[in-house]
Amino acid sequence: MKVLHVITGLGIGGAEQQLRLLARQMPVDTHVITLTEPGPVAAGLRADGIPVTHLGMKGNRDVSVLPRLVRHIRRGRYDVVHTHLYRACLYGRLAARIAGVRALVATEHSLGSDQIEGRPLSGGTRALYLAGERLGRCTVAVSPSVARRLEDWGVREPRIRVVPNGIEAGRFAYSAEARRAARERLGVEQDAFVVGGVGRLAAGKRFDSLIRAVAAVDGARLVLVGEGAERARLLRTAQQCGADARVILTGACEDPPSPHAPAGSSLPALLSAMDVFVSNSPDEAFGLAVVEALAAGLPVLYAACPAIADLPAGAVPAARRISGAHDELSRLLRGLSTAPPGRRAPADAVLRYDIAHSAQQLMSVYEDVLTQPVTPSR
Structure with a gap:
């Protein structure tokens, strides 16, 4: 199985380091694209033998990244595209669909009760989030609490899977x-x-x-x-x-x-x-x-x-x-x-929050999105 992870940046943060921990555990051919900031976690991934590509995105509205991302996905012939963090989920899901990949997974790392990735929630944020969610097959919540918040936002329960964060x-x-x-x-x-x-x-x-x-x-x-x-x-x-x-x-x-x-x-x-x-x-x-x-x-x-x-x-x-x-x-x-x-x-x-267990659960998600029919977003 060949998996591409698309993430907003690879500076030191919880989502970024969680991606590295999972990549070290997963029995798949893993590649990573970072839209911005190829920081210390990018260096760590490369040290682990995982290829990392930096697309040099200049800001939220730098749409020039989209055709480059589409070309990379087409060349890579990936089985699964897995996106992380708000900006990468929007651009990554759209690029994967244009490139012909339907096995799309997103992890929701940072949805709080009134903020996402440290920024206040708004109606516009929610609308964009749900528009992007419709392009994917499954959203992974890092806790049951996040799964409930996703449902409250309007994501259908059958499209949500809980895979807790893990540690070594x-x-x-x-x-x-x-x-x-x-x-x-x-x-x-x-x-x-x-x-x-x-x-x-x-x-x-x-x-x-x-x-x-x-x-x-x-x-x-x-x-x-x-x-x-x-x-x-x-x-x-x-x-x-x-x-x-x-x-x-x-x-x-x-x-x-x-x-x-x-x-x-x-x-x-x-x-x-x-x-x-x-x-x-x-x-x-x-x-x-x-x-x-x-x-x-x-x-x-x-x-x-x-x-x-x-x-x-x-x-x-x-x-x-x-x-x-x-x-x-x-x-x-x-x-x-x-x-x-x-x-x-x-x-x-x-x-119970061992990363090896989380990796096993995520593998089950990948296998499901590759073999099961699409669950409608509405």
């Missing part, structure tokens, strides 16, 4: 050696109480509230892993709180890391360096960072996480849901700082 669970196991190396690299004392967070530095993640909460806990340190437009504002917030010396922004972290990454710089190592993990975002499509933190044995405070919400009640005792309010968060962190709970083995429910 074994790589995230806690390591005392990695903890020492990561703390040395970050300049953090080995006995310090360290709060952690992972994600795009965007307003919707509410990292500013987390900074204020950590600033209210004597001696606590905060390690934020990620990059984004809010970086300068978050640093100003830390300075205003008098905690700039206790807040560390590591920048983006490629995962899996390159073979030459320094010791203590990988995401599993950075999670090993933390004592508690906080996800303060009120709107998530899955909550991949929470699952990674739980796989590392960390106690987790989270405001929203469909990956946990879709499990039976009490399945993940290490995770506690919070409102995200500053006073509540600082109080909880203050209590944890006086008696850190230490590491625990990940719950079996967390280990």
Whole structure:
């Protein structure tokens, strides 16, 4: 089977790194096209032996990319075209149909309750989304919560398949050696109480509230892993709180890391360096960072996480849901700082999100779209 993935960009992000993890697992001939930004994940894919083509798209309305994409699909003679992220889904589905490919799959990675890929939802966004959806055979939702949102938008239930995001669970196991190396690299004392967070530095993640909460806990340190437009504002917030010396922004972290990454710089190592993990975002499509933190044995405070919400009640005792309010968060962190709970083995429910299982489910989707009749979009 020959599969082409079309994605908007290959900078470091959840959807981009999820694509790389799946490509490493899938027993198919995989090729990738990125419309924009052939960043670190493109380099990682190439290091894995997966061809990546960059089309150099200049913006949302750069329609010159469409005929180039059509030509590439025709030359490749792909069995399945699989699109990821809003822009790539629109252009990729249309190009594949023009090129004569009917086995079209799209993954919806980032549909929240009131935003998509961090941008507010609108009637126009929804109309374009549904117009593109009609061109495909199947939309993959990364959680049952996202599947329900797709149905609410107007996507018919038979055209939706749930394939949860996955992680290479074994790589995230806690390591005392990695903890020492990561703390040395970050300049953090080995006995310090360290709060952690992972994600795009965007307003919707509410990292500013987390900074204020950590600033209210004597001696606590905060390690934020990620990059984004809010970086300068978050640093100003830390300075205003008098905690700039206790807040560390590591920048983006490629995962899996390159073979030459320094010791203590990988995401599993950075999670090993933390004592508690906080996800303060009120709107998530899955909550991949929470699952990674739980796989590392960390106690987790989270405001929203469909990956946990879709499990039976009490399945993940290490995770506690919070409102995200500053006073509540600082109080909880203050209590944890006086008696850190230490590491625990990940719950079996967390280990179900192994990437190998997700890859098997996605293979079933591919086989179905190649053999089953089309399900009408209306």
